[in-house]
Amino acid sequence: MSFQLLVVDDERLIRWSLEQTLAKGGYQVTSASTGEAALAAVREDPPDLILLDLKLPNIDGLQVLRQIKELSPHVQVLIMTAYADVGTAVEAMKLGAYDYLPKPIDFENLAVTIRNALEASQLKRKVQLLSEKHLYPYHFDRIVGTSRGIQEVIAMARKVARSEATTVLIEGESGTGKDLLAKAIHYESARAEEPFMEIACTAMPETLLESELFGHERGAFTDAKIQKKGLCEVAHGGTVFLDEIGDMSGGLQAKLLRVLEERSFRRVGGTKDITVDVRVIAASNRDLRQAVESGAFRKDLYYRLQVVTITIPPLRNRREDIRLLARHFLEYFSREFKKPLPCLSPEAERLLVQYEWPGNVRELRNVIERAMILEDTGDLLPGHLPPDIARLTASALPPPPRFRLTETGVVLEEVEREFVRQALELTQGNQTRAAPLLGLTRDELRYRVKKFGLNQKAEEDAD
Ligand SMILES: Nc1ncnc2c1ncn2[C@@H]1O[C@H](COP(=O)(O)OP(=O)(O)OP(=O)(O)O)[C@@H](O)[C@H]1O
Numbered sequence: 001m002s003f004q005l006l007v008v009d010d011e012r013l014i015r016w017s018l019e020q021t022l023a024k025g026g027y028q029v030t031s032a033s034t035g036e037a038a039l040a041a042v043r044e045d046p047p048d049l050i051l052l053d054l055k056l057p058n059i060d061g062l063q064v065l066r067q068i069k070e071l072s073p074h075v076q077v078l079i080m081t082a083y084a085d086v087g088t089a090v091e092a093m094k095l096g097a098y099d100y101l102p103k104p105i106d107f108e109n110l111a112v113t114i115r116n117a118l119e120a121s122q123l124k125r126k127v128q129l130l131s132e133k134h135l136y137p138y139h140f141d142r143i144v145g146t147s148r149g150i151q152e153v154i155a156m157a158r159k160v161a162r163s164e165a166t167t168v169l170i171e172g173e174s175g176t177g178k179d180l181l182a183k184a185i186h187y188e189s190a191r192a193e194e195p196f197m198e199i200a201c202t203a204m205p206e207t208l209l210e211s212e213l214f215g216h217e218r219g220a221f222t223d224a225k226i227q228k229k230g231l232c233e234v235a236h237g238g239t240v241f242l243d244e245i246g247d248m249s250g251g252l253q254a255k256l257l258r259v260l261e262e263r264s265f266r267r268v269g270g271t272k273d274i275t276v277d278v279r280v281i282a283a284s285n286r287d288l289r290q291a292v293e294s295g296a297f298r299k300d301l302y303y304r305l306q307v308v309t310i311t312i313p314p315l316r317n318r319r320e321d322i323r324l325l326a327r328h329f330l331e332y333f334s335r336e337f338k339k340p341l342p343c344l345s346p347e348a349e350r351l352l353v354q355y356e357w358p359g360n361v362r363e364l365r366n367v368i369e370r371a372m373i374l375e376d377t378g379d380l381l382p383g384h385l386p387p388d389i390a391r392l393t394a395s396a397l398p399p400p401p402r403f404r405l406t407e408t409g410v411v412l413e414e415v416e417r418e419f420v421r422q423a424l425e426l427t428q429g430n431q432t433r434a435a436p437l438l439g440l441t442r443d444e445l446r447y448r449v450k451k452f453g454l455n456q457k458a459e460e461d462a463d
């Protein structure tokens, strides 16, 4: 995609010669002969750079500049002025013009100035993107969880992020972190500095979704007063995230398939094929395979999408993450609410671990937020949890066993010996302190230490 330049000058010959020269330089050039026409062009489809003559009929050039900057602050503007009118040029720079060029234009100087201006605006955009990235660090290390389930998801997503794979499907129940994962994939990929555009395919009539995705030409439908670029075009070089892909209509599914296969599409009402380089991440909270079987989702699109599928397990299938996530959100909301970090009581924690979490991580986040608002004693207790969760009595589910016997079995005496050894280790051999750790009296412990031949020294010390 080459840069778009707009030449604004009332003299036909100047417009013509600039258009010729700049087109030869590889730019896409359009021109306008009046301030009004220039503003209309900016409104319709902002160019990357404008060469603006300050002496225009009917309207003051500075006024045009001011309005351009209001309409589209990122457009670079180079001022051309026939008069050695440094005062106006300075005024123009104050209004945000990048530089000014005295007329007659020195073409060599022009080429260099344009290149610098475009580089500067790209750099600015990059810096902006980087600082946004800094503000919203969507990285894999933001995804909390040590369960095997989530670790496998992260490992797979890391590989995908680094790869050239342009199509990814993320499946998982509502609230399992599909958005979070899609953003991490984008921001840890080589595409990180290009746009991440997201849209939910639900909640929108088909025609609107189509024009959001692919853009439209002026006059394509009644409300299409101006031409508009779609997400797929804006995201060029970056990532398009299509949430709730299962809700997309059949017609759009066909158009999306074409984007995935040929990287091209047409704007609504357009006749020109537009080619883009985007990674498409699609997400679905229902089983797409089922939708294919019922005929609601195109088989060919499904096969194209599921080449790389990442399935995030529901929270109830990775309960060991619950405690970690709860603490993570406690820390988050204590920062957010500027409240001291409360202590999560063991009873409350047990209830959280037992609950089924139909709304997954999002529900847990909401529960912790609510609890943080209610608690005021520094302890997060069962009473701070919603009734559904607080009602779960400890007997609803037996607590997980503290020790687990495996199929290889154990020798009970060895278990006993091992625990006695560990108790002595924890207390640096102090039997008086070690005994209560095992629920034993000192004499009972001394008997076992002797029986197992453990730590002669400790025994001597104790005597
Ligand atoms: N593993 C995780 N670590 C930290 N935060 C998480 C994790 N998973 C999800 N979250 C948080 O939970 C909330 C819900 O996650 P997200 O919006 O990504 O879910 P989703 O799968 O896209 O849901 P939906 O299907 O409803 O769109 C967000 O606030 C997100 O930051």
Ligand SMILES: [Mg+2]
Residues within 6 Å of the ligand: 178, 179, 243
């Ligand atoms: Mg989502």
